Amino acid sequence: MINKIAVIGVGLIGGSIVRDCKKKWPKLECTGIDINPKNISKAVELGWVDKQGSINDLQNMDVVIISIPVNAIENELKDILDRISPNTLVMDTGSTKNAICKSVENHKNRHQFLAAHPIAGTEYSGPDAALEGLFIDKTMIVCEIEKTQFKLQNRAKEIFETLKCNVRYMTPLAHDKHIAYVSHLSHISSFMLGKTVMQEEESERDIFDLAGSGFESTVRLAKSSPAMWTAIFSQNKEHVIASLDRYVENLSRFRESIMNNDTTTMYKELESTNRIKNILEGIKNGE
Structure with a gap:
C-alpha cells in the first residue's frame, strides 16, 4: 500500500x-x-x-x-x-x-x-x-x-x-529512436501544419471557416506545451532529425509526383500507406 x-x-x-x-x-x-x-x-x-x-x-x-x-x-x-x-x-x-x-x-x-x-x-x-x-x-x-x-x-x-x-x-536508446517516429515527429508535423495554415490565414481570413474535423484532429497536437516539446526535441535531437529527414524525403517525392501530374505514383504511394490501418487495428486487437 x-x-x-x-x-x-x-x-x-x-x-x-x-x-x-x-x-x-x-x-x-x-x-x-x-x-x-x-x-x-x-x-x-x-x-x-x-x-x-x-x-x-x-x-x-x-x-x-x-x-x-x-x-x-x-x-x-x-x-x-x-x-x-x-x-x-x-x-x-x-x-x-x-x-x-x-x-x-x-x-x-x-x-x-x-x-x-x-x-x-x-x-x-x-x-x-x-x-x-x-x-x-x-x-x-x-x-x-x-x-x-x-x-x-x-x-x-x-x-x-x-x-x-x-x-x-x-x-533507453530503443525508446528514444522509436518514440521519435511515432510521437515526436507527429508533434512536429502538427505544429508545422498549424503554422503553415496560420500563415495563409493572414491573407485568407475565412480559411478556418472551411476547416473540417480532419484538419482539427491533425493539428490537435499543436495545442501542446511549447516548453515541454522544445525540451523533448532538443534532448532527442539525433533521432528527431533522422525522422525529419525521412519525412521530408517522402514529402519531396510526393510533391514531385504532383508537380509532374504522375497520378500513378501518387496512387501507389497512398495505397501502400493505407495498410497502416490494418497494422494499427492488429495492434489494438493484440495480433
Missing part, C-alpha cells in the same frame, strides 16, 4: 496518476511541488493534491513522481535522489529516456529510480487537465528495469496495475 506520494510538476500526467491512485487508496496523501503556485492552488481545489510541499519533503515519501520537462528532469534528478529515504521510489514520466538514464547511471541511489514513459495524454496541460482512467489499456514503457531495486519494482507494479496500463520494457 502507498501512503504518501509527491508529484513534482502538477499537471496532466502526474495528476492523472495520482487521481487513479487516490481512487484505489482513498487515504493516500499527495504533496504537490511546482514552480507555479497557481498550479498547486488549482490542484488542491480539485482535490487531488492535499498540500503544497518542497523538495525538502521528499524524504518522507513512498513514491515521488517527476512530471516536468525532460531537460529539467535531467538537471534535477540527482538532487531528488540525494534527498529521499532508503525506501522511496522515484519515477519519471519523461518522453525521452537515454539522457535521463545516463545522468544518474553512477548515482548511489540509482537503484531507487525507475525510468518510465506513459504513452498517453491529451493536448491539454495543467492541473485541471488531469483525468481518471487516462492510462487504461495504454502502454507504459519502462527502461533499465534491472537497475531498479526489486521491492521498488513491485511498488511501481502496484501503480501500473492501478492505472490499468500495459507495461513494455525497452532500452
